[in-house]
Amino acid sequence: MSRFLRAIAWMVVLAAVVSCGRNYSAPSNLDDACAIARERPQYMRAMKKAERRWGVPAPILMAMIYQESKFIGNNRTPVRYALGVIPMGRQSSAYGYAQALDGTWEEYQEEHGGRWAKRDDIKDATDFMGWYMTKTLEETGVALTDAKNQYLAYHEGRAGYLRGSHNGKSWLLRISDDVAARAAIYDVQLASCGRR
Secondary structure (H helix, E strand, C coil): CCHHHHHHHHHHHHHHHHHHCCCCCCCCCCCCHHHHHHHCHHHHHHHHHHHHHHCCCHHHHHHHHHHHHCCCCCCECCEEEECCCEEEEECCCCECCCCECHHHHHHHHHHHHCCCCCCCCHHHHHHHHHHHHHHHHHHHCCCCCCHHHHHHHHHHCHHHHHHCHHHHCHHHHHHHHHHHHHHHHHHHHHHHCCCC
């Protein structure tokens, strides 16, 4: 076998090994924060690190990631179709655990995360959310412990939130209530298993 073919074969093997190391699937029980912490201890380490750095409670980070991606690391928005069959691209550039948009992610990378930060890495995604929510506190006054309004500002963007764009969307207000309720449940669960 030529050197070139051998090099190609090694690159394919290396790429396969690297891709196998990432687990993008969701934890098996998303309704139990303690089960998530046991199954994916790296998730709790990332949440706690973001909590220490940014002051955002881990249960709120968990609830927002649940809502955004269901803890699926490579989650993307659905593809849009014209006439039901012609692919027209994705609904948005949202990607990863935090469903961060390209432009917002690039802003995070420039300000804090560095160019190697990845949206499909739980450590980077939780750090991004902490960074974003801290900026929301600075610009809107929404407390880091206010899961409902932090989620609304996350979904609509800070400018949209300040304009009140969420007020005309009953479905979004319902979802933000769900995020707040899930954060409260996760908080109680984490306290019960000594992870809070």
